[in-house]
Amino acid sequence: MRIDCPLCGTRDSREFTPIGGAELLDRPAADAGAEAWDDYLHNRANACGxxxxxxxxxxxxxxxxxxxxxxxxxxxxxxxxxxxxAR
Known part of the structure; x- marks a missing residue:
């Protein structure tokens, strides 16, 4: 698999480390309730497609x-x- 890095150009995927879904960028506010943080930390979509x-x-x-x-x-x-x- 090849990935087009916006800064380096096309590279082999072995140069990259997948971390998880991009929803990790949408962190709850620091004062968000426990339910919001629990959802952010533990629930992930794993859809095919x-x-x-x-x-x-x-x-x-x-x-x-x-x-x-x-x-x-x-x-x-x-x-x-x-x-x-990121926002």
């Missing part, structure tokens, strides 16, 4: 990326720097 994932380019530019990928075919649909997606 298009997904948004957080990947780290540790063997390259050390950037955090949001990779849009089809989990059924492993086709990479798009890559964005996480700092451009």
């Amino acid at each position: 298009p997904s948004r994932e957080l990947w780290y380019h540790g063997a390259g530019c050390a950037s955090w990326l949001v990779v849009e990928r089809d989990t059924a075919s492993h086709e990479v649909l798009g890559v964005t720097l996480a700092r451009e997606v």
Whole structure:
């Protein structure tokens, strides 16, 4: 699988570390209730098909990326720097 890093260009996926779903970027507010934090920490969607994932380019530019990928075919649909997606 090849990933198009916005800073380094097309690279082999072995240069990257998948961390989890990109919903990790949507943290609850510090004063959010226990239910919101429990949901954030423990509940993950694991659907087959298009997904948004957080990947780290540790063997390259050390950037955090949001990779849009089809989990059924492993086709990479798009890559964005996480700092451009995070609120």
